[in-house]
Amino acid sequence: MSRGQTPTTTSYATLGLLAVQPWSTYELTNQIRRSLARFWPRASSKLYEEPRKLVALGYASAETHYQGRRRRTVYSITPEGRHALGAWLGTTSAPPAMESEQLLRVFLADQGTRDDxxxxxxATRAWAREQAVLDAAIAREHLAGGPFPERLAVNTLVGRYLSEVSEATERWADWASEVVGAWPEEMTELPVDADALQLIADRDPGGRG
Structure with a gap:
């Protein structure tokens, strides 16, 4: 391992794409934005840094090609990289970390107005519907024999998860808009949906609800 270089989760995410096939920087950028960025957005900020980091670690190699005067660097995984990726996949993953400015605004909503x-x-519902359209387009592309058919089984696992997240979000938005629509304009002494609270309590897998 190169001195001073430590692989991160984003490093392994990028390495995983290189395990599929070699990519130029441009191709890798597009593929990350198409796939990883939806559930590992930190990869987007490391688009140009990570491939060079993987080369420094010995996990990837880089070849420079020229098309006229245009320079094109193609990255490929090395045997050391495949070994490192396999070892990382055998470790315990960190739990999900949710980030949503929209949910933060809902959490603080009693400090603002009902209309806000x-x-x-x-806006949350609109986002969910946009994601559903994207999910459907990707699914249709795969059904029509799209890219990487050999990876379709694992891609379907991820696609189903993302689709259900957007579906659940839209369902929540429909419920929340109905509840909040019945609230008074003055955001004080708001009524509590006891049935919704009980539903959350009942989902305790330990049966302690």
Missing amino acids: LLATIA
């Missing part, structure tokens, strides 16, 4: 809260919920 309804607008936030509407």
